[in-house]
Amino acid sequence: MRTLEPYLAEHPFFKGLDPAYLKILVGCASNVRFDAGQFILREGEAANNFYIIRHGKVAVEIFSPNRGAVTIQTIGEGDVLGWSWLIPPYHWRFDAKAVEPTRALALDGKCLRTKCEKDHDLGYELLKRFAHIITRRLEATRLQLLDVYGAH
Amino acid sequence: MIPSQFRICRKIRESSDTYTLELEPINGDAWFPFSSGQFNMLYVFGVGEVPISISGDPAKHQTLVHTARSVGNVTSALLRMRKDDVIGVRGPFGSHWPVEEAIGNDVILVAGGIGLAPLRPVLYSFITHRDKYGRIILLYGARTPEDLLYKKELERWRGRFDLEIKVTVDSATGEWHGNVGVVTTLIPRLQFDPLRTIAMLCGPEVMMRFTIKELQNCGVKNENIFVSMERNMKCGVCLCGHCQFGPKFVCKDGPVFCYDHIKELFGVREI
Numbered sequence: 219m220r221t222l223e224p225y226l227a228e229h230p231f232f233k234g235l236d237p238a239y240l241k242i243l244v245g246c247a248s249n250v251r252f253d254a255g256q257f258i259l260r261e262g263e264a265a266n267n268f269y270i271i272r273h274g275k276v277a278v279e280i281f282s283p284n285r286g287a288v289t290i291q292t293i294g295e296g297d298v299l300g301w302s303w304l305i306p307p308y309h310w311r312f313d314a315k316a317v318e319p320t321r322a323l324a325l326d327g328k329c330l331r332t333k334c335e336k337d338h339d340l341g342y343e344l345l346k347r348f349a350h351i352i353t354r355r356l357e358a359t360r361l362q363l364l365d366v367y368g369a370h
Numbered sequence: 371m372i373p374s375q376f377r378i379c380r381k382i383r384e385s386s387d388t389y390t391l392e393l394e395p396i397n398g399d400a401w402f403p404f405s406s407g408q409f410n411m412l413y414v415f416g417v418g419e420v421p422i423s424i425s426g427d428p429a430k431h432q433t434l435v436h437t438a439r440s441v442g443n444v445t446s447a448l449l450r451m452r453k454d455d456v457i458g459v460r461g462p463f464g465s466h467w468p469v470e471e472a473i474g475n476d477v478i479l480v481a482g483g484i485g486l487a488p489l490r491p492v493l494y495s496f497i498t499h500r501d502k503y504g505r506i507i508l509l510y511g512a513r514t515p516e517d518l519l520y521k522k523e524l525e526r527w528r529g530r531f532d533l534e535i536k537v538t539v540d541s542a543t544g545e546w547h548g549n550v551g552v553v554t555t556l557i558p559r560l561q562f563d564p565l566r567t568i569a570m571l572c573g574p575e576v577m578m579r580f581t582i583k584e585l586q587n588c589g590v591k592n593e594n595i596f597v598s599m600e601r602n603m604k605c606g607v608c609l610c611g612h613c614q615f616g617p618k619f620v621c622k623d624g625p626v627f628c629y630d631h632i633k634e635l636f637g638v639r640e641i
Contacts, residue, residue, distance in 0.1 A: 277550065289542045289550040296559055317547050354555075357580075361552045362540050366574040367483035367513040 246329040252316035265302035274320025303327025373458025405466035406491035413458030420444040423488035437487035476504035482573025511553025557584040564589030572598040595629035
């Protein structure tokens with residue numbers, strides 16, 4: 219039977235990661251799937267996982283009483299969903315909903331936090347990778363805020 | 371330099387402030403061939419002239435097609451005009467997209483907002499000569515789903531197995547099930563061979579700047595990146611100097627430039 223290790227190794231987020239760390243990570247990973255329209259995470263709930271998207275599309279949303287659910291961003295194959303598991307108080311700040319049938323690997327954030335505390339090298343390696351994602355999303359958000367297509 | 375008279379034979383609403391005009395020559399002899407990426411000066415008599423890219427199929431000679439957005443006096447007046455109204459046309463002017471040079475390669479077109487209009491003729495050419503090209507990928511970003519141009523055509527293109535069409539919007543609510551996020555975020559998700567890829571970009575300059583960075587991160591060489599620049603063009607024939615871009619003139623040397631030739635000028639605030 220094929221374990222989840224090759225899936226993790228193939229994913230861009232874990233590209234080049236030390237195989238020893240992959241073995242640690244795979245112990246915290248599980249295969250999950252979501253139907254279209256199903257919520258993956260909800261704002262305010264405990265953030266105990268993050269997701270490596272293998273296939274499908276996920277909308278990151280914020281609910282506004284006047285406008286309803288506003289999609290801030292969509293992410294898909296090759297992307298990572300969720301970093302609130304890494305940053306106190308470990309609560310989701312947004313909703314995330316599968317837009318189409320989505321397959322992912324869920325990584326247990328609680329389990330990983332404990333392992334990162336024990337092994338700071340692993341923690342640093344993961345933090346660098348998340349910092350890269352956070353930076354890119356911040357850049358994209360700034361560009362979005364510029365409203366470059368608007369009438370100026 | 372003397373405008374030919376064209377009649378508006380069809381006016382298509384693309385979004386709240388953007389229309390496509392189909393024009394036919396009044397005298398029947400004013401037709402001129404054009405290359406993808408070139409523009410015409412459209413003259414609203416008594417108001418003024420404005421440079422607008424040609425957005426139609428270069429292989430179809432019956433009508434001249436332009437898509438314009440209402441942003442100033444002339445474009446507002448132009449888009450208030452109705453079927454059978456007459457305007458003046460000078461052109462076509464400027465450089466064109468490297469359609470011939472792209473033969474045998476994969477092509478990525480990146481369009482932002484109304485930047486899809488100057489790229490549409492390229493896509494028409496690629497579709498007509500589909501077997502001459504590798505993968506053809508269109509990445510198109512707009513402000514909202516309502517602002518997307520050529521919606522029916524986009525649907526048709528998405529239905530083809532030989533085109534890869536990826537559309538994203540900056541914000542969306544409700545029924546939109548497509549991508550949300552800036553167009554640059556689509557690039558890292560693509561699997562492509564950067565060494566055999568030609569990229570053609572058209573949109574706001576800041577969008578193109580970030581798109582170039584993403585393409586470079588993926589390994590696309592500067593000489594394989596082409597951009598369509600926008601400057602205040604008046605004469606269209608390199609006489610007035612309004613569109614000066616460093617040592618170049620956008621109306622004659624551009625609007626389509628190889629990025630490698632203008633990389634030192636691109637993003638320089640003073641020009």
